[in-house]
Amino acid sequence: MIIILHKTIFVLTEKRAYVLFGLTGIALFLCLFLTNITIDNSLEVWFLQDDPVLLNYNEFKDIYGNDEVIIAWVNPKGSIYEKKFVSVIYSICQKMEEYSLINRIVSITKAPYLDSHEMNLIVEDMVNKEPDDSFRPEELKSKILSNPLWEKLILNADQSSILILIEPVAGQNMDAERPQIIAYVKNALKHLNYKLAGMGVVYEELNRISLKDTSLFSSLAYILLISALFIFFRRISILIAATLTIIYSSLIFLGIFGLCGQSFNMFSAILPTLIIILCLADIIHVFSHYDKTEPGPDRLQKTLSFVLVPCLFTTVTTGIGFSALISSPMAVLKSFGMFACLGVFLAYFVSIIFSAALLARQGQTSNSKSSPIGTDFLDRLIEKISAMNYQYHKWIVFAGALIVCFSVYAISTLEVDTFSMNFLLDSNPVKQDSYFFEKDYGYYVPLEVRLRPRHPDGVKNPDFLKKLSHLQKQLDNVPNLAKSTSIADIVKQLNKVLTDNRQASYRIPDTKAAVAQELLLYEMDSDNDISYFVDSMYTEARLTIRIPMESSKEMEEKIHLVKSKIKAMFHDTVEIKFGGYIPLYVKMMDYIMQSQIRSFMIAFIVIFAIIGLLFRSFTVILTGIIPNILPIFFTLGFMGITGINLDIATVTIAAIAIGISVDDSIHFIFMYKTQRRKGLPIKEAVDRTLKTSGKAIITTSLLLITGYLVMIFASVKSVIFFGLLIGISMVSALICDLVLLPSVLLLFAKAR
Numbered sequence: 152m153i154i155i156l157h158k159t160i161f162v163l164t165e166k167r168a169y170v171l172f173g174l175t176g177i178a179l180f181l182c183l184f185l186t187n188i189t190i191d192n193s194l195e196v197w198f199l200q201d202d203p204v205l206l207n208y209n210e211f212k213d214i215y216g217n218d219e220v221i222i223a224w225v226n227p228k229g230s231i232y233e234k235k236f237v238s239v240i241y242s243i244c245q246k247m248e249e250y251s252l253i254n255r256i257v258s259i260t261k262a263p264y265l266d267s268h269e270m271n272l273i274v275e276d277m278v279n280k281e282p283d284d285s286f287r288p289e290e291l292k293s294k295i296l297s298n299p300l301w302e303k304l305i306l307n308a309d310q311s312s313i314l315i316l317i318e319p320v321a322g323q324n325m326d327a328e329r330p331q332i333i334a335y336v337k338n339a340l341k342h343l344n345y346k347l348a349g350m351g352v353v354y355e356e357l358n359r360i361s362l363k364d365t366s367l368f369s370s371l372a373y374i375l376l377i378s379a380l381f382i383f384f385r386r387i388s389i390l391i392a393a394t395l396t397i398i399y400s401s402l403i404f405l406g407i408f409g410l411c412g413q414s415f416n417m418f419s420a421i422l423p424t425l426i427i428i429l430c431l432a433d434i435i436h437v438f439s440h441y442d443k444t445e446p447g448p449d450r451l452q453k454t455l456s457f458v459l460v461p462c463l464f465t466t467v468t469t470g471i472g473f474s475a476l477i478s479s480p481m482a483v484l485k486s487f488g489m490f491a492c493l494g495v496f497l498a499y500f501v502s503i504i505f506s507a508a509l510l511a512r513q514g515q516t517s518n519s520k521s522s523p524i525g526t527d528f529l530d531r532l533i534e535k536i537s538a539m540n541y542q543y544h545k546w547i548v549f550a551g552a553l554i555v556c557f558s559v560y561a562i563s564t565l566e567v568d569t570f571s572m573n574f575l576l577d578s579n580p581v582k583q584d585s586y587f588f589e590k591d592y593g594y595y596v597p598l599e600v601r602l603r604p605r606h607p608d609g610v611k612n613p614d615f616l617k618k619l620s621h622l623q624k625q626l627d628n629v630p631n632l633a634k635s636t637s638i639a640d641i642v643k644q645l646n647k648v649l650t651d652n653r654q655a656s657y658r659i660p661d662t663k664a665a666v667a668q669e670l671l672l673y674e675m676d677s678d679n680d681i682s683y684f685v686d687s688m689y690t691e692a693r694l695t696i697r698i699p700m701e702s703s704k705e706m707e708e709k710i711h712l713v714k715s716k717i718k719a720m721f722h723d724t725v726e727i728k729f730g731g732y733i734p735l736y737v738k739m740m741d742y743i744m745q746s747q748i749r750s751f752m753i754a755f756i757v758i759f760a761i762i763g764l765l766f767r768s769f770t771v772i773l774t775g776i777i778p779n780i781l782p783i784f785f786t787l788g789f790m791g792i793t794g795i796n797l798d799i800a801t802v803t804i805a806a807i808a809i810g811i812s813v814d815d816s817i818h819f820i821f822m823y824k825t826q827r828r829k830g831l832p833i834k835e836a837v838d839r840t841l842k843t844s845g846k847a848i849i850t851t852s853l854l855l856i857t858g859y860l861v862m863i864f865a866s867v868k869s870v871i872f873f874g875l876l877i878g879i880s881m882v883s884a885l886i887c888d889l890v891l892l893p894s895v896l897l898l899f900a901k902a903r
Contacts, residue, residue: 163455167507167508170504174504178403180406187409188408189327190361190414191326191415192357195735197482198738199480204734204738208735210730211731215686216254216318216321217254217318217321219325220349221347223315223317223336224314224588224591225313225343226343230288231259231311234288237259237260237291239342240258241260241281241282243340244256244315247317247335250332252319253335256316259313260276261277262301262305264277264298265645267649272648273676277301300640304636314592319351330358333351346587347584348585356579357417357571357575360575361416361420363866365424368420368862369427372858375857375861376854377393377394389434389438392434395505400501401426403497404422404493417800417867417870418799419483420870428859429469429494431851431855433465433466434505434506435851437503439850440457440458464761465813465814465817466496469495469814471492475749476807478750479802481742481746483799484750488750491807529845533846536890537841540890540893541837543894547890554781555780555781558781558787561788565796566797567744567796568703568796569703569739569743569798570798572701576866593633593634594634595697595700596733597698599729599730600695600730601727601730602721604724605724605725605726609691610689611663612663612666613660613666615692615724616666618720619639620637620658623635623637629716632709633696636695638681639659642660646658693730703740706737707737710734710737714727743799743802744797746802746803747797750802750806754805758813759776766821766824774895774896774899777891778888778891779812779813781883781887782808782812782880785883786883795876798869800867800869800870804876811881815848816887816892818844818847823837823896826839826840834897841893848885848889852881862874
């Protein structure tokens with residue numbers, strides 16, 4: 152180990168030109184892959200490719216098409232049936248339908264109209280040609296209102312506005328195509344009073360603000376951290392080291408990220424900022440120990456021999472905190488954990504390389520001792536903390552235990568939930584438009600159910616269709632369920648137009664033959680839309696219920712409610728399977744809880760096992776556990792008390808926080824053990840450690856806290872909470888390292 156350390160120091164100091172040249176070559180090569188990075192916030196990216204829930208979702212899309220429908224609300228100045236307005240909508244819908252990335256349009260001009268003439272079924276668009284002088288508004292109104300299906304889907308409550316349902320093609324590269332589709336729709340509607348809604352619109356907004364936040368975080372974090380460094384150190388060399396480390400680490404990291412074909416999302420967008428923050432910790436420790444080392448020809452070698460090992464171990468523990476997320480069943484968290492871990496090690500190696508190179512060059516020009524870090528204020532503060540720890544260490548440990556107990560209670564109130572719309576700030580236009588939609592039009596989020604009858608007649612069985620129709624009426628009368636649609640709506644309308652066209656005939660026929668005949672006639676017309684309601688073999692039917700845009704927990708309650716209604720209606724005669732993206736959304740709750748437990752336990756066990764390996768002492772492990780558990784429990788307890796849910800961003804808090812907070816504990820214990828080996832008693836060793844490492848710990852922690860708090864300026868609530876919670880965890884960890892950890896050491900000393 153000693154030989155490897157000396158050889159590493161030799162390379163860093165004597166062969167630094169070759170090291171810097173090689174590092175530059177790697178960075179330039181990896182820059183070629185920066186353009187491969189994309190943004191993707193769709194729900195599917197959170198799941199592994201072989202996840203049964205994702206496979207079910209893809210199967211649903213293969214049968215029924217894309218469920219990521221864009222809904223346009225359009226309000227005319229006058230009546231929705233006026234010739235001028237209808238003509239504009241007709242032209243827009245015709246152009247949209249011709250666009251290669253749009254599969255289907257449903258509107259007051261494009262919805263299928265069913266009629267019959269001399270026992271022949273007629274299926275045509277509501278408006279099948281450009282409105283001219285023969286156009287009659289009352290005729291269009293009569294056509295739309297003749298079919299309850301279109302009345303509830305394409306008109307708002309008071310029929311003052313219309314809805315255009317735009318279904319994109321279910322392509323393999325939806326994330327790249329989605330912004331093109333939405334831009335095309337916006338351009339087509341730009342001269343109208345319109346609003347857009349739908350999960351695709353939410354995904355695209357998350358993509359937009361993720362890109363904006365990445366640039367904002369990186370720029371703001373760099374400016375704040377570099378400014379803070381200058382305030383603490385007041386010299387150019389450390390600013391140069393920090394700047395070069397940030398640039399090289401970021402380029403290499405992003406190059407590897409692009410080389411691996413990765414995409415940023417609203418959460419992983421913080422990775423570049425994370426790299427900037429992590430780059431500074433080791434630089435501070437190198438420069439601070441260099442300042443405290445006596446001038447001489449081997450000053451840098453002594454500094455590196457002292458800091459390389461503890462800095463490496465803190466890098467390992469931080470890396471473990473992130474890499475523990477690889478145990479998550481969620482694809483995004485696995486990727487985040489893996490690449491954050493990579494970033495941690497990159498920051499370590501690059502910061503050591505540039506710190507050593509700059510200090511080696513500085514040593515050639517001057518052997519004078521550098522200005523010390525910190526101020527008289529920090530010296531006085533640490534002196535008071537040291538005195539307080541010695542006098543009140545028992546009470547401090549007791550207070551820490553009470554905080555842990557209270558935090559455990561608060562953690563019991565913590566809820567697991569996630570809400571895509573709530574990721575957006577209340578001021579976000581997309582969020583405001585969604586709430587407007589629900590108020591003016593009604594619920595629009597589709598809860599998809601696949602019903603497979605167990606009898607041989609399948610969907611065409613009249614008894615099945617009658618029960619399905621009756622089920623829809625029941626569901627529409629349940630609060631927060633609305634606008635249910637199914638093949639039963641089509642069959643009832645077919646029966647109506649193929650008999651006497653009276654409202655009393657809007658029902659399911661009594662015989663299998665009648666149902667089969669009506670559906671056959673409908674299928675024979677090329678303008679039919681039967682494929683959106685049943686599979687090709689009529690073995691299953693699609694039931695769609697519109698529900699509010701709400702959290703995953705509330706959606707899970709809707710699934711259970713609908714399932715109970717279906718079972719009560721059909722008993723065991725149908726197989727029930729939920730489709731679309733809502734089951735994905737709901738499954739995330741289970742994965743979030745699994746991720747929290749797995750990642751924290753792995754990080755906890757491995758990190759403290761490494762501490763035991765480093766210091767070869769069970770007592771040290773216990774000493775390290777106590778002050779590092781408190782920040783985690785306190786932060787999770789804070790979440791419980793303040794109502795911050797455990798969601799797809801905050802689920803990472805525990806594992807990451809323990810990996811970061813333990814770093815300063817390692818530096819403290821490492822210095823403490825060094826003082827003990829010199830023969831100092833425990834009290835003097837604790838006091839000397841506080842006075843020698845205390846300022847570096849405070850400086851590093853304050854800079855890291857500043858960097859993480861940059862995230863409170865995010866446009867995504869979960870990222871704001873992530874930055875705030877990591878900041879709280881870091882503040883409590885700093886207090887524990889300066890107050891609780893020394894008190895625990897003093898208490899153990901008294902116990903002996």
